[in-house]
Amino acid sequence: MQVHELKNHLQSKDRYTGVLTEFAKTKVIQLQLAAGSEIREHRTSADALIVVQKGRVVFAFGDQEVELGPDRLLHIPPDEPHSLRALEELEALLIRIER
Numbered sequence: 001m002q003v004h005e006l007k008n009h010l011q012s013k014d015r016y017t018g019v020l021t022e023f024a025k026t027k028v029i030q031l032q033l034a035a036g037s038e039i040r041e042h043r044t045s046a047d048a049l050i051v052v053q054k055g056r057v058v059f060a061f062g063d064q065e066v067e068l069g070p071d072r073l074l075h076i077p078p079d080e081p082h083s084l085r086a087l088e089e090l091e092a093l094l095i096r097i098e099r
Helices: none
Strands: 015-023 026-033 038-042 047-054 057-061 064-068 073-076 082-086 090-097
Antiparallel strands (some): 047 090, 057 082
């Protein structure tokens, strides 16, 4: 059993990512973005699940956009290009699962 404390790391930064735990082919990452911060288009080799804990974010997939808040879960399959922009201060978990 492991318990992880989810701290706010945005006091001096506009973006934070940190690995909370890893097991088997899974990595759980804490993601925090200040309002207005962006992550440019990129791809990942793993399945990605985004669980928003606080705030709102917009993910862009080409010309399609998806807005997420605490009431939604997003699955991004491997190799799908995407970018994101925080509409409000964002706290989320990114769960990467290698195939």
